[in-house]
Amino acid sequence: MDSRQLWGALEDGALDRIVVVSPHFDDAALGAAHLIGTYPGTTVITVLGGRPPAYPDPVSDWDAAGGFKVGDDVVATRRSEDRAAMTSLGAEPVWLEFADHQYLAPGDRPRAVDVAPVLERAIRDAAPTAVPPIWFCYEDAGYKHLPGLLAWRVAKLFRSGLWPTPAVVPVVPDMAAKRRAIECYPSQLDPLEAEHLLGERLAANIPEQYWRLDPPPPGWEALSSSDDLSER
Secondary structure (H helix, E strand, O other), X not given: OOHXXXXXOOOOOOOOOOEEEEOOOOHHHHHHHHHHHHOOOOEEEEOEXXXXXXXXXXOOHHHHHOOOOOOOOHXXXXXXXXXXXXXXXXXXXXXXXXXXXXXXXHHHOOOHHHHHHXXXXXXXXXXXXXXXXXXXXXXXXXXXXXXXXXXXXXXHHHXXXXXXXXXXXXXXXXXXXXXXXXXXXXXXXXXXXXXXOHHHHHHOOOOOOEXXXXXXXXXXXXXXXXXXXXXX
């Protein structure tokens, strides 16, 4: 590892073609809009982008808060919203056919082993430069504010041997563009405001943070297994 990598800088060309993986339709716009907008042509793959075998009757609480009624094709609407949001950021959306967990019983929800090969094919089809061999995470714009959740996730990754390190990713922060993209999801705005304080968080102009995922530098591996880091 050279000194530039050690201090979080990226290799030349690492961001030529980016793939952003979004669990739900709006996650990428909420957590990585500055990155996507800075690098036109980014591919955004939404994992839970498929229709369920059947929509619930009555509709789920989240869908009801977004204005949906029994008989509405929620996924069709959200795909349309997602395409508009990604177009506003200069990105290309790709949707996998896994249904959102809110529509499925726990035993029917997609597992990592089911998702991984399908997601791998979608990533390879997009031919990114920034995923293989370099992996990054972006922070969920809402859940990272829940007490201890971000620290817990960082600690879990750290002890797994895959170290999360804040990366120096050149972006042009554009809150106006981010707001325009988020406003392309009208069916999400009311529930996000009611449950995630969307307006307050956007008004705070909270910076996006991207984390590089790599094994530890040679000789640093012992830190991952140490139970007491206070003396190091």
